[in-house]
Amino acid sequence: MSPPRLADRFLTWFCAPHLREEVLGDLHERYVLRVQQLGEARARRRYWRDVLAYVHPEFIRRKPSQFPSPTTTTMLRNYLKIAFRTLAKHKGYSAINIVGLSVGMAVALLIGLWLWDELSFDQYHTHYNRIAQVKQHLVNNGEVQTWNTTPYPLAEELRQHYGSDFKHVVLGREEGDHILSVGNEKFTQRGMYFEPQITDMLSLKMVKGSRNGLKEPGSILLAESVAKAFFGDADPINKLMKIDNRMAVKVTGVYEDLPRNTTFHEITFMAPWSLYYNNTEWVRNTPDPWRPNAFVIFAQLNESADFETVSAKIKDAKLNRISSELARKKPAIFLHPMSQWHLYSEFKNGVNVGGKIQYVWLFGIIGGFVLLLACINFMNLSTARSEKRAKEVGIRKAVGSVRTQLIYQFFLESLLVVFFSLILALFWVQLLLPAFNHVADKEVRVLWSNPIFWSACLGFSLLTGLVAGSYPAFYLSSFQPVKILKGARLQAGRWATVPRKMLVVVQFTVSVTLIVGTIIVFRQIQFAQNRPIGYDTNGLVVVPTISADVHNHVDAVKRELLQTGTVLNVAEAATPPTEVWNSSSAFDWKDKDPTLSVDFPVVGASYDYGKTIGWKLAEGRDFSRDFLTDSSAVILNEAAVKFMGLRNPVGETIRWYDQPYKVIGVVNDVVINSPYEQVKPTIFHLSTEPGSTILLKLNPHSSAGDALERIETVFKKFNPSQPFDYTFVDEEFARKFGNEQRIGTLASFFAVLAIFISCLGLFGLASFIAEQRTKEIGVRKVLGASVTSLWRLLSVDFIVLVIISCVIATPVAYYFLEEWLQKFTYHTSISWWVFAASSLGALAITLLTVSFQAIKAALMNPVKSLRSE
Amino acid sequence: MRRSDLGEFEEVVLLAVAALSPKAYSVMIAEELERETGNSVSTGAVHAALQRLEQKGYLTSQLGEATAERGGRRKRLFTVTALGGRVLSDVRAVRNRLWDRIIPNIRLEWS
Numbered sequence: 009m010s011p012p013r014l015a016d017r018f019l020t021w022f023c024a025p026h027l028r029e030e031v032l033g034d035l036h037e038r039y040v041l042r043v044q045q046l047g048e049a050r051a052r053r054r055y056w057r058d059v060l061a062y063v064h065p066e067f068i069r070r071k072p073s074q075f076p077s078p079t080t081t082t083m084l085r086n087y088l089k090i091a092f093r094t095l096a097k098h099k100g101y102s103a104i105n106i107v108g109l110s111v112g113m114a115v116a117l118l119i120g121l122w123l124w125d126e127l128s129f130d131q132y133h134t135h136y137n138r139i140a141q142v143k144q145h146l147v148n149n150g151e152v153q154t155w156n157t158t159p160y161p162l163a164e165e166l167r168q169h170y171g172s173d174f175k176h177v178v179l180g181r182e183e184g185d186h187i188l189s190v191g192n193e194k195f196t197q198r199g200m201y202f203e204p205q206i207t208d209m210l211s212l213k214m215v216k217g218s219r220n221g222l223k224e225p226g227s228i229l230l231a232e233s234v235a236k237a238f239f240g241d242a243d244p245i246n247k248l249m250k251i252d253n254r255m256a257v258k259v260t261g262v263y264e265d266l267p268r269n270t271t272f273h274e275i276t277f278m279a280p281w282s283l284y285y286n287n288t289e290w291v292r293n294t295p296d297p298w299r300p301n302a303f304v305i306f307a308q309l310n311e312s313a314d315f316e317t318v319s320a321k322i323k324d325a326k327l328n329r330i331s332s333e334l335a336r337k338k339p340a341i342f343l344h345p346m347s348q349w350h351l352y353s354e355f356k357n358g359v360n361v362g363g364k365i366q367y368v369w370l371f372g373i374i375g376g377f378v379l380l381l382a383c384i385n386f387m388n389l390s391t392a393r394s395e396k397r398a399k400e401v402g403i404r405k406a407v408g409s410v411r412t413q414l415i416y417q418f419f420l421e422s423l424l425v426v427f428f429s430l431i432l433a434l435f436w437v438q439l440l441l442p443a444f445n446h447v448a449d450k451e452v453r454v455l456w457s458n459p460i461f462w463s464a465c466l467g468f469s470l471l472t473g474l475v476a477g478s479y480p481a482f483y484l485s486s487f488q489p490v491k492i493l494k495g496a497r498l499q500a501g502r503w504a505t506v507p508r509k510m511l512v513v514v515q516f517t518v519s520v521t522l523i524v525g526t527i528i529v530f531r532q533i534q535f536a537q538n539r540p541i542g543y544d545t546n547g548l549v550v551v552p553t554i555s556a557d558v559h560n561h562v563d564a565v566k567r568e569l570l571q572t573g574t575v576l577n578v579a580e581a582a583t584p585p586t587e588v589w590n591s592s593s594a595f596d597w598k599d600k601d602p603t604l605s606v607d608f609p610v611v612g613a614s615y616d617y618g619k620t621i622g623w624k625l626a627e628g629r630d631f632s633r634d635f636l637t638d639s640s641a642v643i644l645n646e647a648a649v650k651f652m653g654l655r656n657p658v659g660e661t662i663r664w665y666d667q668p669y670k671v672i673g674v675v676n677d678v679v680i681n682s683p684y685e686q687v688k689p690t691i692f693h694l695s696t697e698p699g700s701t702i703l704l705k706l707n708p709h710s711s712a713g714d715a716l717e718r719i720e721t722v723f724k725k726f727n728p729s730q731p732f733d734y735t736f737v738d739e740e741f742a743r744k745f746g747n748e749q750r751i752g753t754l755a756s757f758f759a760v761l762a763i764f765i766s767c768l769g770l771f772g773l774a775s776f777i778a779e780q781r782t783k784e785i786g787v788r789k790v791l792g793a794s795v796t797s798l799w800r801l802l803s804v805d806f807i808v809l810v811i812i813s814c815v816i817a818t819p820v821a822y823y824f825l826e827e828w829l830q831k832f833t834y835h836t837s838i839s840w841w842v843f844a845a846s847s848l849g850a851l852a853i854t855l856l857t858v859s860f861q862a863i864k865a866a867l868m869n870p871v872k873s874l875r876s877e
Numbered sequence: 878m879r880r881s882d883l884g885e886f887e888e889v890v891l892l893a894v895a896a897l898s899p900k901a902y903s904v905m906i907a908e909e910l911e912r913e914t915g916n917s918v919s920t921g922a923v924h925a926a927l928q929r930l931e932q933k934g935y936l937t938s939q940l941g942e943a944t945a946e947r948g949g950r951r952k953r954l955f956t957v958t959a960l961g962g963r964v965l966s967d968v969r970a971v972r973n974r975l976w977d978r979i980i981p982n983i984r985l986e987w988s
């Protein structure tokens with residue numbers, strides 16, 4: 009019988025409020041008349057027509073307000089004043105709010121800057137999207153290994169037979185340390201030998217000279233910093249230099265230093281490949297140039313080509329050219345795009361399995377969560393507190409505030425707090441950046457002049473402010489002043505606190521997960537550090553030797569070093585004990601499975617090598633001068649014995665490049681490469697060629713500083729051409745843990761911050777609740793409640809929440825960490841006590857935080873709390 | 878006084894208000910006009926005209942009582958002001974004078 013509801017709703021929407029009553033009344037009255045005259049159906053149709061007749065400016069236009077409208081700035085000024093007053097009135101809350109949020113923002117900013125740095129890696133190069141490195145997959149006993157290095161004829165092969173897809177193919181020698189000298193001035197610098205097109209490919213920014221510089225045979229390009237170090241402000245072009253004291257070169261160009269976030273940032277000079285080739289005998293005279301995988305090839309594709317199709321095309325470029333023996337490893341050539349060099353560098357069984365990208369994800373997620381925690385705090389505290397302001401809303405409305413004004417006011421207040429936090433956060437970031445760079449081993453800078461940075465900051469602040477401010481703005485401003493001022497309690501209902509509780513659970517779940525993660529990471533590092541490494545790194549020093557000067561007088565050097573009394577043992581080795589550079593596949597032994605393809609790390613060493621590094625022989629004997637035949641003897645490690653399947657290794661003969669070598673001893677496994685991986689089968693042989701390092705065992709009774717000084721004088725005497733340089737093996741070895749250590753440190757840093765932010769929020773909430781229940785506590789005390797029971801009453805809610813968080817966090821943390829640990833062959837196990845300890849820790853911190861407020865409230869004199877009414 | 882600001886519909890509405898006084902409000906007027914003219918007249922059109930007339934000072938209004946069929950909403954009752962009355966009689970005088978000048982024979986032809 010009633011007129012169409014929809015029509016009424018439509019009318020109420022468009023019609024000006026002051027006319028609504030009479031218009032609706034008229035319509036309804038007429039509708040009743042029409043029903044009597046025409047029947048209901050026609051009346052309804054007519055009703056719609058009548059409603060539409062009111063769609064007219066006269067009925068839509070709103071009546072101007074009868075109150076004076078002050079200019080916007082006046083009201084804004086008032087809002088600001090009130091906002092400042094509220095902030096100042098509740099200093100504790102304001103501090104918790106601002107500090108908590110700013111810490112969260114600072115963490116997010118730091119991580120954001122770090123991510124920016126990681127993701128923009130190598131983008132310095134203009135042709136970033138078209139450059140790739142040529143790599144190969146080799147099959148070794150059924151396992152696919154991925155090599156960054158290739159044989160050098162491959163470059164020419166690619167140019168000749170697949171040239172249509174490539175703009176440039178550039179061959180190079182892996183980067184290495186070299187001595188650069190001008191007159192008597194010498195520096196050890198890292199550099200690479202390249203074919204000349206590299207300058208175009210990497211779009212080097214030339215400071216002096218041109219990009220054609222490397223086309224001259226005896227030329228060198230210097231990074232700006234190195235040019236400055238050698239020549240100061242003088243013009244370096246056409247100056248003469250020497251590389252490694254033997255190759256004379258002329259400076260033909262100076263390029264701007266490559267920034268830290270590029271793959272080649274450590275390279276400070278480039279010399280032509282032809283120079284290297286002409287001066288390196290073993291490369292020129294190698295019997296089969298396709299055998300040594302010792303060179304790097306970079307390629308720039310043509311505009312029309314894409315990496316995948318070209319990779320498929322060049323897959324067999326090497327296989328088609330090599331001997332049947334090498335072909336057993338089924339080399340498959342492929343392109344690894346520059347955009348993946350840094351973040352997707354790891355291959356497992358021929359498939360890219362990511363790499364650093366997982367840390368990008370990990371820290372991205374952590375940063376997001378820490379920020380989330382801070383925002384949750386902010387929202388929890390501002391909503392909890394806003395309930396206290398209901399009276400203010402009542403008064404404001406009673407004296408004539410319009411709802412929109414209240415909405416503006418609450419939004420402005422929360423925005424103000426967020427912007428204070430942003431400023432504080434930027435301050436934290438600036439303060440923490442040096443320490444952060446140190447830990448993360450980065451050169452991250454705040455992108456002050458980047459508009460993206462600023463819009464992200466401001467956009468985020470705006471969002472947080474609006475989200476956190478929306479509850480008081482929309483909910484509180486809807487109260488009816490009569491009810492509030494009459495003193496009716498806000499009927500919030502039992503569900504009102506549920507979102508707040510859920511947020512607390514989220515916070516503590518994240519925090520507990522982070523604590524567990526930190527403990528596991530450090531336990532894994534500890535586990536690998538405690539692994540027996542098979543030799544003694546204490547007081548072991550490595551001196552790199554680039555020229556052969558020391559080798560030629562090695563006996564004299566040794567004699568003089570021992571005479572100083574600071575050195576116990578001296579040995580020469582092809583590689584430092586923490587690295588392996590050579591490996592060989594040309595091994596054969598009795599009963600070798602012919603299908604087995606091998607690749608043993610090979611360490612060439614002098615007499616006394618074993619004594620110097622302090623390895624332990626399991627069987628047989630060390631190399632000795634007493635046996636002339638030792639020049640064709642080898643020592644195997646236990647892994648090699650196991651791999652070869654030798655029952656009685658000592659005395660066996662193995663063949664290397666068809667030369668017989670006698671096994672004279674077996675050593676306990678020595679950890680050379682990653683401390684997380686299995687020890688590879690390794691072969692040690694007596695080498696007479698110049699090694700690249702001298703190993704020294706210092707006398708533990710002499711001070712290291714004094715010893716090094718004396719050692720330096722000896723080296724200066726025999727090898728004046730090279731600047732004296734040394735590394736301690738234990739430091740070098742510790743560096744193998746660098747990555748994990750870094751993650752551990754950063755994770756613990758974030759875990760501490762997460763806990764801090766969560767507790768800050770909890771502290772605020774606890775004090776708020778204690779304040780809300782002041783009267784209740786007073787009454788309970790009067791009726792005889794003890795302090796303990798009151799303390800329990802106030803704390804138990806929070807404890808339950810934290811226990812729920814621990815229950816959620818345990819499986820989550822277990823899942824992710826188990827996955828992380830599986831990456832390491834040699835890894836610790838996750839034991840239950842880690843979870844128990846983290847949960848107990850979280851509970852203890854919660855109790856401490858909440859108890860402070862609870863006990864304060866419980867100790868209060870009930871007379872004071874009850875008298876106030 | 879300008880008389881051109883009184884439209885034909887407005888004039889009719891003004892007349893209706895005068896005729897229905899003191900119970901003149903939009904529904905009544907619309908019904909009355911429908912009955913008199915036989916065309917359908919919406920309350921919206923009448924209401925708009927009433928508002929315009931009130932703005933011009935020919936009408937005044939006040940809120941009347943509420944009834945059940947109006948859903949408890951009050952109605953707005955209109956009365957003609959002195960100015961409105963004078964305008965009406967002016968208009969009528971002009972018409973009358975013109976009517977009087979029509980030759981009776983012609984009038985007979987129309988009927």
